[in-house]
Amino acid sequence: MIAEQLLFAFLAACAVTTAVLMVFQRNPVTSAISLIGNFFCLAALYLLLEAQLLAVLEIAVYAGAIMVLVVFVIMLLNVGDEVSLSFRPNLRMIAGGVLMVAFLLELLYLFTMAPGAGSIVVAAMRPSGLGTVESMGHALYSGFLFPLQITGLLLLIAVVGAVILAKRRLS
Amino acid sequence: MNLPITWNDVLALGPIAVVFGGTLLLVVLESIVRKASPLMFWVTVGVLAVAAGCALATIGVAGTAFGGTVLTGGYASYFALVFSAGALLVTLLSPAYLLKRATAFTEYYILLLAAVTGMMVMAASNDLVVFFLGLETMSVAFYVLAGFTRQSVTSNESAMKYFLLGAFATGFLLYGMALVYGTLGSTSIAMLRSSAAAHAGEPLFLVGLGLLLVGFVFKVAAVPFHMWVPDVYEGAPTMVSGLMSTGGKSAAFAAFLLVFGADVLQSAAPIREVMAVLAALSMIVGNILAISQTSVKRMLAYSSVAHAGYILTGVIAANADGANGVMFYLLAYTLMNVGAFGVLSILETASVENVRIDDLAGLSRTRPWLAGLMALFMFSLTGIPPFAGFFGKYYVFTGAIGAGYTWLAIVGVIMSVVSAYYYLRLVVVMYFQEGSPDQVGTATGIGLASLVLPAIALLALGLLPSTIVNLTMQCF
Structure with a gap:
C-alpha cells in the first residue's frame, strides 16, 4: 500500500513537472519531448489504477501516433522563427x-x-x-453503445471539417 | 453490465436516428452527385422535415433507451422539434446566401445536419458522457461552419476564436464532470439529480458543479464568458450565426436544465446564488453594450447575451413555471432570432458583408416586406405582446418570482425596457429615416417564404401560448 502511494506521488510529481515544462519551454521541440514524458507518466498512473488497456492505448495513440504528428507539424512549419516571441x-x-x-x-x-x-x-x-480488453469491450458495446456511435459521428465530422478548411482549392 | 440492446432502442431515438442517418446519407451522396446539384439541399430539407414530424409524433411518450443513457420522447422530442424547425429555416435561407459569399459547397449541409444531431443528443442526454459527446459534435461542426467562408479574414478569425475559447471551456466542463463523477461514482444525470441532496454538503461536489457551470455559461454565452460572442457572430457566415445563436444556445440550455435541475439547484444553494448574479449581469451587460453597436450583427450578438440572462432566470427559478418558461422562450427565441439573421442574410451582398444599422435607413420604402418582417422580429425580441417573445419573458419572470427571486425579475423587466431602445431604433431607422438602401440585396421567393413562416408562428404562439405550454407541461 505504502509502495503504491510512494509510486503514485513520484509519478504524479513527474506528470506535473513535465506538463509545466511543456508549457514553459521556449523551444517547441523540447516542449514536445516534455509532452511525451507526460504521456508516459499518465500511462504509468493508469497502470496503478489497474487500467492496463488504457495505459497501452495512451502510449500507442498519444505518445506514438499523435506525437509523431506534432513533431511533423513542428518540422514542416519550421517554427524556429517564433522562439523569439516576446513575453x-x-x-x-x-x-x-x-x-x-x-x-x-x-x-x-x-x-x-x-x-x-x-x-x-x-x-x-x-x-x-x-482495465482488461474484455471488460472495456463489454462496456463499450452494451452500456456505452450510444456514446460510441456518437463518437463515430464526431470523428467523421472532424474529418469532413478538416478537408473543408485545409483543401487547397475548392470547386 | 449486460444490457439487451435491440432495434427498438434505435427506433425509440426517433428524430436523433433520423438526423444521424441523414448526416451519413449526405456524406455518401456528396461523393456521388455533381457539385452544383441542388440534391444535397433538398435531402437536408427533407431530413429535417421528417425529423420534425418524428419529434412531433413522439412528444407524448417519454422514456429512455440504450440502457438509460438517452432520453426519448417528451423533453428530448420537444427540443428536437425546436432544433429541426430552426435548422430547417436556416437551411432554406442558406443557398442564396452561400452563393453571395461564393462558398456554395455542399459540405455545408453535412456539417449543418451533424450540428443538429449534436444538439438533439445534448437535449436527450441522461448521462454526462452522452451530453459531452453531443456537445462536442455540435461544437466541432460549428467551429468549421464559422470558418466556412475561407477567403474572409473575419470568418477565419471567428472560427479560430471560437475553437480556442470553446476548447478551453470544454476543459472546465470535463474537469467538473470528473469531480462530480468522483463524488457520485456515476456519470448518470438522473443519479446526479436524485442524489444531489445527499452530496450537497461535500465541497468537492460543489466545486465540480461550479466547473460544470463555467462550461455551461460559456456555451449559452452569458456573462462573464461572453467575450467571444460578438466577434464570432460577426465573422461567421450570417446563417451560421443564426443557427449558433438559436440552436446552439437552445441545446446548451436544454442540457443545462437537465443537469442543473430543480433538485440540484435546491440543494446546492451557493451555485444557485452564483447563477442568479450571472443572470443579472448578463441582462445588464448584454443590453447596455448592445445600445452602442453600429453593426446589426454585433447588436444581435449582445442581445443574445442579454437573452441568455433572461432564460437563465427561468433555470434558476427551479420550478415548473421556470422550466416551462425556458422551453417556451427557447422556441420563441429560435424563431425570432433565425428570422432576424435571415433578414440580414438577404440584405447582405457580395460587397456589403456587414450590414450597419444606418444602411437600413429608408428600407420600408424599397423593401417593404423585409422591413415589415424585421420590425416584427424586433418587436418580438423586445417582448411586446402579442408576439411570442412577450410570453417567454412572462413565464420565466413568473417562475423567478414564484421561487423568491423577485429582484432578478425586476432587473429583467427594467433591462427589457432598456432593450426596447436598440430594438426599436432599428424600426425607427427603417421606417422614419430617409436613405437609399439600394446597395442591399433582395429576397428570393423561397427566402421570403422562410421568413414569413416564423413570423406567422411567432404571432400564433403569442396569441395561443397555451398550445405549447400544454406540450411542455407534459415533459416533467
Whole structure:
C-alpha cells in the first residue's frame, strides 16, 4: 500500500513537472519531448489504477501516433522563427496568475483538509478487472453503445471539417 | 453490465436516428452527385422535415433507451422539434446566401445536419458522457461552419476564436464532470439529480458543479464568458450565426436544465446564488453594450447575451413555471432570432458583408416586406405582446418570482425596457429615416417564404401560448 502511494506521488510529481515544462519551454521541440514524458507518466498512473488497456492505448495513440504528428507539424512549419516571441507580463496575465494560484489552493484544501475529504475517493471505486480488453469491450458495446456511435459521428465530422478548411482549392 | 440492446432502442431515438442517418446519407451522396446539384439541399430539407414530424409524433411518450443513457420522447422530442424547425429555416435561407459569399459547397449541409444531431443528443442526454459527446459534435461542426467562408479574414478569425475559447471551456466542463463523477461514482444525470441532496454538503461536489457551470455559461454565452460572442457572430457566415445563436444556445440550455435541475439547484444553494448574479449581469451587460453597436450583427450578438440572462432566470427559478418558461422562450427565441439573421442574410451582398444599422435607413420604402418582417422580429425580441417573445419573458419572470427571486425579475423587466431602445431604433431607422438602401440585396421567393413562416408562428404562439405550454407541461 505504502509502495503504491510512494509510486503514485513520484509519478504524479513527474506528470506535473513535465506538463509545466511543456508549457514553459521556449523551444517547441523540447516542449514536445516534455509532452511525451507526460504521456508516459499518465500511462504509468493508469497502470496503478489497474487500467492496463488504457495505459497501452495512451502510449500507442498519444505518445506514438499523435506525437509523431506534432513533431511533423513542428518540422514542416519550421517554427524556429517564433522562439523569439516576446513575453511581457501585463495586468491581465497577473490577474490570471493570481486566480490560478487561488484555484490551486482551493483544490488543495478540498482534497486534503475539507470536511469529508477522505471519503471522496471511495465513491469512484474500481471494479476488479476493469482495465482488461474484455471488460472495456463489454462496456463499450452494451452500456456505452450510444456514446460510441456518437463518437463515430464526431470523428467523421472532424474529418469532413478538416478537408473543408485545409483543401487547397475548392470547386 | 449486460444490457439487451435491440432495434427498438434505435427506433425509440426517433428524430436523433433520423438526423444521424441523414448526416451519413449526405456524406455518401456528396461523393456521388455533381457539385452544383441542388440534391444535397433538398435531402437536408427533407431530413429535417421528417425529423420534425418524428419529434412531433413522439412528444407524448417519454422514456429512455440504450440502457438509460438517452432520453426519448417528451423533453428530448420537444427540443428536437425546436432544433429541426430552426435548422430547417436556416437551411432554406442558406443557398442564396452561400452563393453571395461564393462558398456554395455542399459540405455545408453535412456539417449543418451533424450540428443538429449534436444538439438533439445534448437535449436527450441522461448521462454526462452522452451530453459531452453531443456537445462536442455540435461544437466541432460549428467551429468549421464559422470558418466556412475561407477567403474572409473575419470568418477565419471567428472560427479560430471560437475553437480556442470553446476548447478551453470544454476543459472546465470535463474537469467538473470528473469531480462530480468522483463524488457520485456515476456519470448518470438522473443519479446526479436524485442524489444531489445527499452530496450537497461535500465541497468537492460543489466545486465540480461550479466547473460544470463555467462550461455551461460559456456555451449559452452569458456573462462573464461572453467575450467571444460578438466577434464570432460577426465573422461567421450570417446563417451560421443564426443557427449558433438559436440552436446552439437552445441545446446548451436544454442540457443545462437537465443537469442543473430543480433538485440540484435546491440543494446546492451557493451555485444557485452564483447563477442568479450571472443572470443579472448578463441582462445588464448584454443590453447596455448592445445600445452602442453600429453593426446589426454585433447588436444581435449582445442581445443574445442579454437573452441568455433572461432564460437563465427561468433555470434558476427551479420550478415548473421556470422550466416551462425556458422551453417556451427557447422556441420563441429560435424563431425570432433565425428570422432576424435571415433578414440580414438577404440584405447582405457580395460587397456589403456587414450590414450597419444606418444602411437600413429608408428600407420600408424599397423593401417593404423585409422591413415589415424585421420590425416584427424586433418587436418580438423586445417582448411586446402579442408576439411570442412577450410570453417567454412572462413565464420565466413568473417562475423567478414564484421561487423568491423577485429582484432578478425586476432587473429583467427594467433591462427589457432598456432593450426596447436598440430594438426599436432599428424600426425607427427603417421606417422614419430617409436613405437609399439600394446597395442591399433582395429576397428570393423561397427566402421570403422562410421568413414569413416564423413570423406567422411567432404571432400564433403569442396569441395561443397555451398550445405549447400544454406540450411542455407534459415533459416533467
